[in-house]
Amino acid sequence: MIVTDTATNVGAIRPRKAVQEMPEYHPPLAGRTALRLDFNENTFGSSPRVMERLRMVTSEALTKYPEREPVERTVAKHFNLQPEQVVLTNGVDEAIHLMCCTFLEAADEALIATPSFFMYDVNIQMMTPHLRKVQSDATLEFPFERFMATISDRTKLIIVASPNNPTGAVVSKEHLLAIAAAAPQAVLMVDEAYYHFDGATVMSNLATVPNLIVARTFSKAYGLANLRIGMLAGNAELLKYVRKVSSPYNVNGVALDCLPVALADEEYVAWYSEQVRMGRERMMNGLCELGVPFFPSHANFVLMNIGPKHRELVTAMRSHGVLLRDRSTDPGCDGFVRITIGVEEHVTRGLAALKVSLDEIGWQRPGAGEALGQHGDDGVREFE
Numbered sequence: 327m328i329v330t331d332t333a334t335n336v337g338a339i340r341p342r343k344a345v346q347e348m349p350e351y352h353p354p355l356a357g358r359t360a361l362r363l364d365f366n367e368n369t370f371g372s373s374p375r376v377m378e379r380l381r382m383v384t385s386e387a388l389t390k391y392p393e394r395e396p397v398e399r400t401v402a403k404h405f406n407l408q409p410e411q412v413v414l415t416n417g418v419d420e421a422i423h424l425m426c427c428t429f430l431e432a433a434d435e436a437l438i439a440t441p442s443f444f445m446y447d448v449n450i451q452m453m454t455p456h457l458r459k460v461q462s463d464a465t466l467e468f469p470f471e472r473f474m475a476t477i478s479d480r481t482k483l484i485i486v487a488s489p490n491n492p493t494g495a496v497v498s499k500e501h502l503l504a505i506a507a508a509a510p511q512a513v514l515m516v517d518e519a520y521y522h523f524d525g526a527t528v529m530s531n532l533a534t535v536p537n538l539i540v541a542r543t544f545s546k547a548y549g550l551a552n553l554r555i556g557m558l559a560g561n562a563e564l565l566k567y568v569r570k571v572s573s574p575y576n577v578n579g580v581a582l583d584c585l586p587v588a589l590a591d592e593e594y595v596a597w598y599s600e601q602v603r604m605g606r607e608r609m610m611n612g613l614c615e616l617g618v619p620f621f622p623s624h625a626n627f628v629l630m631n632i633g634p635k636h637r638e639l640v641t642a643m644r645s646h647g648v649l650l651r652d653r654s655t656d657p658g659c660d661g662f663v664r665i666t667i668g669v670e671e672h673v674t675r676g677l678a679a680l681k682v683s684l685d686e687i688g689w690q691r692p693g694a695g696e697a698l699g700q701h702g703d704d705g706v707r708e709f710e
Contacts, residue, residue, distance in 0.1 A: 344432075348451040351444055362666065363676050364649035366491065366520075366627050368549035369668025370598060373591040376550070376584045383580060392579035400586045401557060405529065410562040413569050414585075416576045418519055418543045418556040419445055425483060425539070425558070426453045428571045429513050434482035439473055441466070441492060441656035443517065446485050456480065461657055466493045466621050466629075470501045477509045484509060487517040489524050492653045492664050494623025502528050506535050513564060515539045519556075520625035522547035522599040523606070529559065536561050546626060547595050547602075548588045553581035598669070602626045605673035609665065612677045616684060617691030626667045629653065633661040635687050642683035648676055 340346070353365075362369055371377075394414050402412045415421040422445050430436060430453040438446045440459045450457045458481075460473045468490070477484070484505060488497040497516075506514045516528050518540055529540050539560035545551035555577055558568060588595075609628050613620045619631040632639050640650050640663060651664045665676060 344452055344455065347455070349444070349447050351448055358649060360644060360647045360649050361672060361675055362649055363668065363672065364651040364664075364666060366546065366625070366664075366666050367551050368546060368598065369666065369672045370549065370601075372549035372584075373588055373594040375587045375591045375594075379584050379587045380580070383583065387579065387583075390579065391575050392577060392582050394574065394577055394582060397577075397582045397585055401589065404589050405559060407532070407559055408562065411532065411559055411565065413558045413565050413572060414577050414582070415556045415558060415572070416578075417545060417551075417554045418517065418541050420554075420572075420576060421541045421556050421558050422446060422485070422515075422517075423449045424568050424571050425485075425513065425515050426450055428568050429483050430454050431482070433480070435478060435480040436483040436485070437473070437476055437481050437512075438485050439468055439490075441490075441653070441659050442485075442487050443491050444656075450483070450485075459657075462493070462495075464658075466658065467495050468497045468501070470497070470504075474505065474508055477505070477512075479511065481509050481512045484512050484514045485517060486514065487519070488526070489520040489623070489625040491520070491625065492627070492629050492651075492656060492659065492662070493621055494520075494625045494627060494629060495621070496524060496526060496624045499526065499528055499531070503531060503535060506538050510537060513537050513539060515541055515558075517541045519543045519546060522595065523602050523626045524624040526624075532560055537564075539564060544585060544588060547599050549598070550581065550584065550588060553578070553584060555581040555585055601669045602667050605667045605670060608673050609667055609677065612680070616681065618680075618684070619692060627664050628667065629659070629662055629664050631661055632663050632689065633692070635689050636661050636663050638687040639663055639683055639689065642686050643679055646679040646683060648679040 398412045398414055399409045402409045426449040432454050434454050435456040435458055436450040436454060437458050440461050458476055460469050460476050462469050486497055502516055514537055518527055521527055532538055539558055541558055543556040558565060606623060613630055621629050636652055636654050640652050643650050653659045653662045653664050667673060
């Protein structure tokens with residue numbers, strides 16, 4: 327029998343330098359048995375038609391490799407696109423990964439605004455050390471002028487989320503098209519994961535803006551987060567290369583089987599989206615009554631400024647059966663906590679628990695003259 331020192335052998339192996347240095351995402355998923363107002367998920371459920379379809383899945387069907395292209399044709403028709411303009415992905419997480427792998431060389435620059443979705447950082451820095459971040463000011467609005475000034479000839483990928491996570495801020499179509507026009511050598515990916523809760527989109531501009539790609543998820547309004555399915559839509563020539571990078575079996579067959587049913591139930595998606603929009607107004611009005619500073623949201627969550635007691639609030643809310651997400655580690659968000667908006671009952675429970683928890687931790691309203699926003703670095707953050 328041959329005995330080897332595994333620790334010694336493995337210790338001699340090193341991954342790429344970029345992998346060693348890239349940031350790591352650790353979602354706090356353990357013990358999520360309370361009311362889920364922490365991860366911006368659908369808090370109610372998927373369309374009943376999806377559940378009916380799931381019950382029809384056979385054991386024989388599970389033995390076959392999934393076929394993505396027939397469903398891409400269905401999705402393309404739903405969005406008034408050509409099949410070659412759509413690539414289905416394993417959630418928008420994989421869409422981001424594919425965009426970075428397809429379009430970024432090690433010497434290229436990529437550009438994002440912060441705070442925003444952390445997976446942009448992770449995937450970009452896996453491919454290039456030249457990530458440029460433009461930090462929002464205390465308003466947490468998109469820093470358009472400084473963002474435009476940061477575009478250079480080396481910029482090859484730009485990612486903008488609208489509505490943005492974790493702020494809920496939107497970027498106007500005018501500004502998005504201006505960014506695409508200012509960087510014809512780069513691909514602009516607009517992440518519209520929260521589109522259904524705002525309604526503004528640049529999907530109709532894909533035909534006239536060749537470097538524009540739109541990402542959509544079916545995790546939020548459609549309630550399919552566990553099935554992991556998203557999409558990229560855009561210029562067929564660009565997506566040809568994304569498809570080349572993608573695994574042919576990247577989306578599981580159960581998700582592919584359920585997606586056309588979920589898309590067809592437009593009544594359900596419209597109902598849930600309206601529940602969120604109404605609940606969001608209730609939540610923001612409730613925060614006003616409690617004196618809690620927050621930023622106006624266009625998504626299915628609200629970002630509120632709790633200040634030094636942010637951790638205490640998250641702990642107190644958990645004790646009352648409600649989960650929140652502490653966003654204090656996001657740039658410019660020290661003291662901020664995010665609450666997801668769901669159906670009417672869940673908003674009611676969230677507000678009730680919030681009132682009790684704020685009292686329990688001895689939270690006090692900010693005094694007159696105190697800043698409601700958290701000032702961050704107003705300059706460009708560059709990692710090289």
